[in-house]
Amino acid sequence: MGGRELKLLESRRLLTLLLAGVFLWSLSTVDWRGPIIHTGGLAAFLDFLASLFPPELSPGFLGLALSASWQTLAYAVAGITLAVLIGFPLGVIASGSVSGSIRTGLGLAVAVRLILAAMRSIHELVWAVLFVAAFGLSSLTVILALALPYSGILGRIYGELFNQVPEGPLRALRASGASPFRVLLYGRLPMALPDMLGYTFYRLECAIRSAAIMSFVGIRGLGYEIQLSLHDLLFDQVWTLLLFMVGMVVLVDMWSSRVRRSLVS
Amino acid sequence: MTFARASLYGFVVLALVSWGYILAATDGGAADLVSPKTWSNAGNFSRQLIGVDSPTRPAYLEVDRWLVTGRLALDTLAMSVLAIVLTGVAVLPTFLSGARNVSNGDLGGAPSRLGTLFYHGVRLAFTLTRAVPELVWAMVIVFFLSPGILPGAVALAVHNYGVVGRLSAEVVENLDPGPAKALRSAGASNLQMLIYSIFPQALPHFLTYLLYRWEVIIRTTVVVGFVSAGGLGREFRLSLSYFHYTDLALLIMWYLILVIAVDLLSAWLRRLVTGKG
Numbered sequence: 001m002g003g004r005e006l007k008l009l010e011s012r013r014l015l016t017l018l019l020a021g022v023f024l025w026s027l028s029t030v031d032w033r034g035p036i037i038h039t040g041g042l043a044a045f046l047d048f049l050a051s052l053f054p055p056e057l058s059p060g061f062l063g064l065a066l067s068a069s070w071q072t073l074a075y076a077v078a079g080i081t082l083a084v085l086i087g088f089p090l091g092v093i094a095s096g097s098v099s100g101s102i103r104t105g106l107g108l109a110v111a112v113r114l115i116l117a118a119m120r121s122i123h124e125l126v127w128a129v130l131f132v133a134a135f136g137l138s139s140l141t142v143i144l145a146l147a148l149p150y151s152g153i154l155g156r157i158y159g160e161l162f163n164q165v166p167e168g169p170l171r172a173l174r175a176s177g178a179s180p181f182r183v184l185l186y187g188r189l190p191m192a193l194p195d196m197l198g199y200t201f202y203r204l205e206c207a208i209r210s211a212a213i214m215s216f217v218g219i220r221g222l223g224y225e226i227q228l229s230l231h232d233l234l235f236d237q238v239w240t241l242l243l244f245m246v247g248m249v250v251l252v253d254m255w256s257s258r259v260r261r262s263l264v265s
Numbered sequence: 266m267t268f269a270r271a272s273l274y275g276f277v278v279l280a281l282v283s284w285g286y287i288l289a290a291t292d293g294g295a296a297d298l299v300s301p302k303t304w305s306n307a308g309n310f311s312r313q314l315i316g317v318d319s320p321t322r323p324a325y326l327e328v329d330r331w332l333v334t335g336r337l338a339l340d341t342l343a344m345s346v347l348a349i350v351l352t353g354v355a356v357l358p359t360f361l362s363g364a365r366n367v368s369n370g371d372l373g374g375a376p377s378r379l380g381t382l383f384y385h386g387v388r389l390a391f392t393l394t395r396a397v398p399e400l401v402w403a404m405v406i407v408f409f410l411s412p413g414i415l416p417g418a419v420a421l422a423v424h425n426y427g428v429v430g431r432l433s434a435e436v437v438e439n440l441d442p443g444p445a446k447a448l449r450s451a452g453a454s455n456l457q458m459l460i461y462s463i464f465p466q467a468l469p470h471f472l473t474y475l476l477y478r479w480e481v482i483i484r485t486t487v488v489v490g491f492v493s494a495g496g497l498g499r500e501f502r503l504s505l506s507y508f509h510y511t512d513l514a515l516l517i518m519w520y521l522i523l524v525i526a527v528d529l530l531s532a533w534l535r536r537l538v539t540g541k542g
Contacts, residue, residue: 012537015534022346023350025343025346026344027347029347030343030347030415034411036410036411037411038410038411041409044408045408045409048408074286075283077276078280078284078287081280081283121521121524122484122520122521122524123487125491126488126520134306134311135298135307138297139287139288140295141298194269197269197272197273209397209398210398212398213401216400226401230404230408242397245396245397246392246396246397248396249392250392250396259272
């Protein structure tokens, strides 16, 4: 035991050195010779901070910000619903609990887990840029791009939750002659549902951010308005939009944490 | 259960309204998606990515193209490392004051007005930075910093400061208060208590979160690079607008290599941090 601990300690020391080295290397890739802050950058920064007091509060602009927030929320919700619809069946297969035969079940599970990992490995905006190049810009293309990585993560988590369900009730179901599908429907699903719900609500908050940046491919919403205001150097408008973004995220976060708390009790 | 059930129904209604709004307000594009023209365009795009009809050799078969883009991939990796280190450096001195049980004296310290002020300030900073996505921070930051690796890393760090900071503060709030109280009753000062009990207890969690976020950050570096003009992201945009599609394919390959490498590396480091394995 002592030798093992010593080895761990040594490898940690080595690791610390290694990480410090990596950090220094990353610093060295920054071009420090040129100006870090560009000409007028500092003035622009101070201007940006000063524009918070006060932000743009005219009724017309607040209305615009509100409708942009709704657009972003709608895309986020649409993306998440599609992600649940795709992620749920994939999660079921990934848990390896669909097929009666262990071998086919396991083979399928490994294949689906790889697909889920592939969906997750590409950022939603990169998917969106590629999809728009392939299919042209439309709401559905963008929602699909948004849903892909979210399906990947939801599918993985759902699969894990299905597998963490206590075995006892499942065995009882099997003993009474239930097919694997019925074991899933009446055993695994109801027991995993609270955690699935809690996690999906948590992801909704992330989807709002993802929906906002879809402005980059031309989808309207908060990100789009922020881009426009930045382009016109209207920092007070930018702040208003940022605060709407913060407000929406905080509201959804409060909702989702209340859902999770009510599920625990 | 009732609140959760009501929320579930509420969400279903919200989903229906959202889909209805999107399909009604913006034509949606369902007709486009099933039209043969769209699919032949998509087919062409994939063929161009692979470069089957192109007169020149596809970029991903050229060793020197791999080397040139490899530099960009290395820059992107550097951006992610810089981002995660900046995040860590910013979170480390602030997350303790963001924990309620530290600021209100539950762990044995006396509550102070300054502590409460710090608590609210830090929490506000967490919320503000976390709520705004990396790409939006990057759009703002390019107004101040010269384009390259640094603005991208800073944008990633600003958002992740809020994410990691909040998670770390929550870890402290859920810590076992025993060791801290034991130290306190042995006469330790507030600072000693934080340094010798809270901090070492929270550190492994903090490092684990940082490593998890590194996996998210490496996926986002390309996106941030779209506007901060550093690493693979800039080249990705250029190749797309100049129709250099086989170059684009090569950049996607590098992107995937980075993502897989960082996922494996982070899993290995996390095992080291928690001492299992």
